[in-house]
Amino acid sequence: MKPNFFERVYLVVKRIPRGKVASYGQIAALLGHPQAARTVGWALHALASEPATDVPWQRVINHAGRITIARAGLDAAFQRHLLEEEGVEFDARGDVDMERFGWEGMDWAEVEALWRETGNE
C-alpha cells in the first residue's frame, strides 16, 4: 500500500536539496501525474495548517520561478526570505532563475525507494 498522494508529495519535497527549487508540475510528474500540479499545490496548502512540519514547502514554486502562495492567503515575502537564506537568488522581477536554482528532480527508482522507506509498500 503506497502512501496517499499528499504523503508522496511531502516525501518528494523533502528530497529537494537546500538552495534548490522545484515546480508544482515537476513534483506532480515525479508522482506519475504530470497534470496534477494543482493537486500538489493543494497538498502544500494543507501543509500550511501544520506549523510543526519538516517539509521545505518554500522550495516549491510555479514553473516560471515565481512565488504564488499569496493566492492561498499566505506570505510570499516570508517564503522569499526563507529561500534567500538558503542561497536562492531572485531577479528584479522577483522571480527565481530556474536555470540556476531549479532542482533536476530524481529517478523513478529513487521515488519508489522512498515509498519503500516509508514502509507502506
Added chain:
DNA sequence: GCCCTGACTGCTA
C-alpha cells in the same frame, strides 16, 4: 457517490 474547490500548466488570441 456526486459536486466543488484549488499555492498550476499549457495553449490560443
Added chain:
DNA sequence: TTAGCAGCCAGGG
C-alpha cells in the same frame, strides 16, 4: 509579451 480559458487530479463536504 500579456491575458484569458480549459484541462487535469485528489480530497473534503
